[in-house]
Amino acid sequence: MIATKLYVPAPRRGFVPRPRLREKLRLGAESGLTLVSAPAGFGKTALLADWVSDSAAQDRRVAWLSLDPADSEPVTFWSYVVAALRTAVPGVGAGALELLGSAPPAHELVLTALVNDLAAVSEDAVPQDVWLVLDDYHTVDSQAIGAGMAYFLEHLPPQVHVVVSTRSDPDLPLSRWRVRGELVEIRAADLRFTPDETAAYLNDVAGLDLAAEQVATLDQRTEGWVAALQLAALSLEGRGDTAGFIERFAGNDRYIVDYLVEEVLEHQPDAVRSFLLHTAVLDRLTGPLCDAVTGRNDGSTMLLTLEHANLFVVPLDNQREWYRYHHLFADVLRGRLLGEEPGRIPLLHQRASRWYESHGHVEDAVRHALGGRDFDRAAHLAELAVPVLRRNRQDAVLFGWLKALPDAAIRRSPLLSVFYGGMLMAAGDLAGVEQRFDDAERAAASAGPEGPAVEELRMLPATIAMYRASLAQAMGDVAGTSAHARRALELAAPDHHFARGAAGAFLGLAAWAEGDVTEALQTFTEAVASLHAAGNLLDELSSTVILADMWLAAGRPGEARRISERALQQADAGGASMLRASAELHVALSEICRQGGDLGGARNHLEAAAEFVHKGPMTESRYRWFVASALVAEDEGDPDTAVNFLDQAEQLFRPGFFPEVRPVPAIKARAWVRRGNLSGGAGWAHAAGASVSDEASYMQEYNHLTLVRLLIAQQRARPDGDAAHGVMGLLDRLLASATASGREGSVAEIRMLQALAYEALGRHRQAHVELCAALAGPPEPEEHVRLFLDEGQPMIELLRAVTRDPAHDATHDGGAAAHAQRLLTLGAPPHPAPALTTPAHRAPGHQGEHPASDVDPLSERELQVLRLLDGELSGPEIARALFISHNTLRTHTKHIFTKLGVSSRRAAVSRARDRGLL
Structure with missing residues (x-):
């Protein structure tokens, strides 16, 4: 500083x-x-x-x-x-x-x-x-x-x-x-000076004793521009032809400045003029620095002289040690220096660079080396600064230097080459990255053992391998990611915890992309431990989010919740520096809570992360908040808001280093299918190129299971069609792959979809068997709620069938029936719900309520609104309590009135009490 x-x-x-x-x-x-x-x-x-x-x-x-x-x-x-x-x-x-x-x-x-x-x-x-x-x-x-x-x-x-x-x-x-x-x-x-202020300056401050008409002329010509008046006063000092000078004084701002500064410079002694021009390359002036640049020994004295002469120098401290030129004056001086002595400018910058280096100001030293076009020296100084810059995470400073250096100078430096490759990769420019790493390896091979940043050079082979793994991951090359990550582990010293942690993380991501969750969990857990040993708490906590995703794929949401909550406690204890990790963990916990049926907890976590997500920097995981918000909104009966959130998520998504195992377009397609928009789902399937004849692949699994949902919905819409043809073959291949790789979460989802497919095809007994297997299969069945309830009324009917006829549940010791009962309690009444219609809509002679198949039940969000309608809050107060707009509240209220067959708030509450909804 x-x-x-x-x-x-x-x-x-x-x-x-x-x-x-x-x-x-x-x-x-x-x-x-x-x-x-x-x-x-x-x-x-x-x-x-x-x-x-x-x-x-x-x-x-x-x-x-x-x-x-x-x-x-x-x-x-x-x-x-x-x-x-x-x-x-x-x-x-x-x-x-x-x-x-x-x-x-x-x-x-x-x-x-x-x-x-x-x-x-x-x-x-x-x-x-x-x-x-x-x-x-x-x-x-x-x-x-x-x-x-x-x-x-x-x-x-x-x-x-x-x-x-x-x-x-x-x-x-x-x-x-x-x-x-x-x-x-x-x-x-x-x-702008008023006429009175102009007169006060010219006569009282500058002591020119001008006549009123002369003051008025200068005031009019300068339009009260202070610098022009100051320059005019300097030019008038000692002049005999005051009236003539004032009469000739004319022109716009630029010409006035050029003319007056020229007048000032021409009236200065050669020593002063030379000092002004040669020190114009400096942003800040102090005596010893000026001496180093000019080759003289009168810098301190000259600065005091310039200040006393009011010659456009501004003191920067009370001790009169540091100064700067008035910016306007400095610009003109530099232009004059360029016109008179262009060949001298690089030498002046180089002298300034050496002075700053000797006084420990590396950034200024690099800047002046660049200004002096001494690029090899600038690269050398940048290499010396690399350890400090990396330790203090000042990547922006280093990248600024790299952008200013010519390409040849970067290629001759092993450290600058590898970090320039990293900069290109961070900017999304992958095309030239590989060449930069090759340059780094060639330059490192010729670097002497006494070169700058010896420790950085010692770690460079592992660093390059780690960057190559990162590049392969970004390009979707799973095999290359694994190979380079293993190479980095071989090259990293035992105490190089960050390199070991990063390499281990890429190995875990590669295993995850291949669907081998068991290997991914083991490797990634070790990588997070290495990041902890390296003291990289932010990276450690952010990586816990990915580890939680892996546990979800393994069918263990309870373990995902445990590690996420523990990490969140650490992030909260870390204060403001850990806010990014805290927000990412809140989003992960929101997804886990929602899957477990805890919509209130999911909403609370989203609200805790909202401020950072909306006002924080763009990060690779930012879009996940919008995905999680969409799913919660849909569960609460607000599908329009859900689709809006998904649109924003799609816009924010950026391909990065994490496998894209849950593509946003497929999430949106599932939402369309649930709403009955089968044409939208079909459009997605065409764009994604998903087919029932595809081979099983974990990276395509989410797309394939989305396609299965679409085809089942199409089969229900046209039972006499063949939309579901081939679905069972695809599901069998997916099930075999998931079972072999230990992805219990996928196994439960696939079996659940097999049950729905059998039911859509009219094969009810097989549907019953598969659903029992899906219900009893996950190791933590109580955490799998939305997996089943998201499938809507067809799943509700299948769950009721399991509770009515537990015979097919014998192999699961009744666990499937118990889980089905719990799901029905959470998501729908265990018995047919009363019809939400008015008596006028009932068939003549009808003595009871409509059967369950005719019921249009209130959504979770509509029930929340209904409970608040049964109170003293006004409409706007209810909207604020639910974090929704007043228009959205009116939409929910309208739906409630329609379903209950009423036209007022009081009637809605009364009817809801009669129905047992309150």
Whole structure:
């Protein structure tokens, strides 16, 4: 961290007081953001420095950050923001800094932790308002930083305010904040000097003693532009032809600046002019650094001289040790240097790079080496920095260097080649990755034992093998994944826990993709243990989600629940840095709860993860929240919302390193089939290319079982057709594969579908036998609820048949009948439910209720709404209690009224009591 970036610039000598602008700044206390936006040279920094130094303002704490292009990476930017805030509120942002060390960092998660810290401190320990001033924001404005700033500003506690000084409007939702009255703006029109201020500056500050008409002319020509007035005053010093100069003074901003700076430079002694040009390559100036770049020994003295002459240098600290040029002035100096001495620029950058390296500033050293086109030196410095960058998870910094280096320099470096391959893979550009790993191996073979980052080079063979396994997994090459992962394990030293854990994880994923759940569980469990030994808690907890999926495939949801709950306790104890893992575990537990029939628990877990999912970074597993939400919504009787969630999941899904064992389009197709949309299901089957003649494959198993559901539904719709032809052969092949691989969860599902297929074909006895086997087969039958109930009324009828005739359950010691009874209790009445119709709709002479086949029962969600209708909550209050919109509530209420045959809330409650529903 460069401490001087956090110092408030010293107030300018002779600053013209501007009480009207101070008042506008004061109004910022009533908003979250004060925007000071104007072109270069309008006195934005000077105004804010004067405002901060106002001795009368004792009601605020100010954190200052002077930005420059080196801060344009989000990790660097937010690290400096936290550091700046700590100058005003010591200790704030510890959790945010820890999160910034992750790779890639979850920026909105970082900001959540920072906002929560500020809120807590504002309430407990800081009576004054806190102001964060971001000066020269335009130098870092980008989509990534803008998104984070918008989130940060939207969630600021009321005692915290932000002032942004910029040359151009930032990429922020300014219009929305303007309409809501949450934005104070100071624009170029506000910053322009008034005629009185122009006169005060030219005559009182600059001491030019100009006539009123001359002041008016300059005010008119410059339109109150502060920098132009300052440059004009410098050019007028010592001139005899004042009137003539003012008369010739004309042009737009750019030409004014070029002309006046030229005038200023031409009036400087050669030593001063040379110093100005040669030090223009620097973003920050200090005496020893200037000496190293210019080859002189008067740097400190020259900086003081320039400051006293008001020659566009801005002090960055109170000790007058560090300075910077006015940005506008620096731009012109660099342009002049490029025009006069272009061949000298690389040498100046190289000198600066060596000075920064000798003082331990590696990032600045690399930046100036790149500016000096000394690419081999830049690559060498980057290699030296690799261990620290990797340890601190600063991948963004390394990737920025790699993008700036020429390809040849990267290929000569083994470390940079392998990490560049990793960067391409993370960006989804798989085509050139293999070549990068080949380059790394060739460069490593020629690297000497005394080269940089010796420890990194020692681990490089295992690292390359691990990256190759990752590439193979991303490309769907299961055999290649296994081969490279085993190679990584062979090459990794016993104490290289991270490499061993990563390689073991890829072996487990490869076994899972092949359907060998037993091998996958053993290998992946060992991999998670290695990640624990390596101290990678975030990776360990996130990997537990995958391990839980494997236990579900093995038919052991109880074990999946146990390890997920234990991991969630660890994640919660880890605080803000573990929020991503916590959210992923909540989603996994939601799926487990739903499968076990606990819709309330499933909903609670989804709500716990919602904020991170919606505001956190894009991750490979983000789409799973939407899938889980869709299934819960469907169970609660809201199929439209379910399909909407699945649409969002499909958009968010990104192919990655985890096997796609449950494709989102197939999940959506199952939802269509359950709703009776068989044409939609048929369209999916055509697009997926699924056929009953396919060979059994675990990676296609979910698609095949979805196809089976579609064909069974088509057979029911047309009993005289042959839609289910070939279904039994496919199910037999799938059952054999699942049984051989230990996938008990798949075995139970396949047997259940065999029962439904037999029933659709009219083979009731075989349906009964297969359903008994499916009910009694899973090792944890009480955890398998939605597996059966999701199949709707046909399954309800089969379950009732099992409870009425347990003869075929003899081989299962009555376990199937008991499980069937439990499912009926959870999902449907064990006896025919009363008809939900009005007496007028009954057949003449009818003495009882309609049989069960005519019943249209209330869904789980409709029952929840009905229970709340039997109370004192209003409609909007019920909607909020159920986390649904008021329109969705009206839809549910309408369905309830229709099914109960009533037209009012009071009548619905009364009829429901008569039916025993309340």
